[in-house]
Structures are given as structure tokens and as C-alpha cells.
Amino acid sequence: MSELVCPLAHVEEVFSTAAGKVYQCSRKNCFWLEYNNETTSFSVSDFLKFKKRMDSIDVERMINDTTRSSDFEIVMPFRTERCFILAVEDVLHLRELLDGAKFMMELNSVIRTCLQVSPFAVLA
Template sequence: MVCPLANFEEVYRTDHGAVYQCSRQNCYWLEFAGDTTAFRVSDFFSFKKKIDAIDVSAMIIDPSRTADFTILMPFRTPRCFVLDINDVLNLRELLNGAKFMIELNSVINACLKTTPSRVAKL
């Protein structure tokens, strides 16, 4: 499943999973609930939006048995996620942390690219 030439770097990890970045394949890998799923960059952020859009309070309040779970099949992946309330919250925490680290890395790289020009002028 994983390309032997892949170059993985851990982006973020919790007790429930991890997100890795592969620079060679230009994708993110989500490790969650004992399985690993590859996402293109845009699909990863689209999946995060779908997870964020799940109304957990409605799941809790609704007395029907079907409200205890939500089913998601991310775009361009063979995986189907069947998530209960705890899974939604754990996955949301993991994806929020990964997004924060990705954005932080971009800010740091932007700062490092501008810093040498200032040093050269001094």
C-alpha cells in the first residue's frame, strides 16, 4: 500500500492516531482507528471540513439509534469511516492539531526565507 520510496515526516500525533506528510508523493497520510489512509493535500483539508461540520451535540441529543454513528467516505479514498461520538471528537482533535502544525510550518518557512536578506544588509 505504501510506496517504498515514500519519505514520511510526522506532522502531528495524539493517543488516537497520527498525520504524516509525504513530500515525494505530495500527500498526507492519516493513521486512525488501526488503519492508514492517503489523502491529496486538498482532499485532506476537505475531509477536515467534513469532520468539523459534524454536529456532535445533535448526535448526543437525538434519541434514535442511528444518531449514535456517522458514516463518511472521503473523496478519492477506498476507506469508509464509521465514527461514534468519541471517534468524531478524537479525529477532530487530531486533524485540528495537524492543520495547526502545517500552518505553523508555513509561517516558520516564510520567516526563514525573509531573515537571510535582512542579515545580508546588516
């Protein structure tokens, strides 16, 4: 992980693929996306907005459109200094990474909810 992360942060890997990794920082309540040898920090809401933006990219149009402008998609996530210039393959790799990270976030939430057992329910 890049040196952008605070040394006091408690960072846990959420999900990874061959293309990159997503980490969660409990100290700063944010997510770190490591992709294409760069690391980008997102608040939770901005991470979800970025995922939604990635999901909205029309990959089929990119593939079928023969104009040069359709070969790449430029994505500039909100409140970051990062600019992603993505070919079709990059879009698909990044979607896989973000989908996996979101799934793991939801799974973690479900598990925590299930583990919160009322003391009275145990006695019954």
C-alpha cells in the first residue's frame, strides 16, 4: 500500500483481485482503492458514488462504437485528485474489484447484525 496511508491507521483488506485491492481504514472511516499502481482515498459515500458511476459506463457502446472517442472512458471521482482513463478491459477489472468490495461490505454488515443477539433471546 502507498505511503499516503496514515501510519497510525488501522487498515484492513476488504477485497482484492489481480487488478487491485480495496482497504478499509477504521481510524479515518474511509476506503482506499489501490489500482494501476496508485492509491486513492474515498469516504464511504464517495466510494459508493464512484462504484455507481463505474456501473453506469456503457461497455457495450464502447465496444460497438467505432469512433476513437469511445475507446476510453474518463472518470474523475468526486473529492479526489485522481483521474481514471479507462479502456474497456480497465472498466471491467475495476467493476469486478468494486463489486467484490461492496459485496464484502454488505456481508460484513449482515454478519454483524446476526451476531448482535439479545441476552434475553439466549436465555429463552
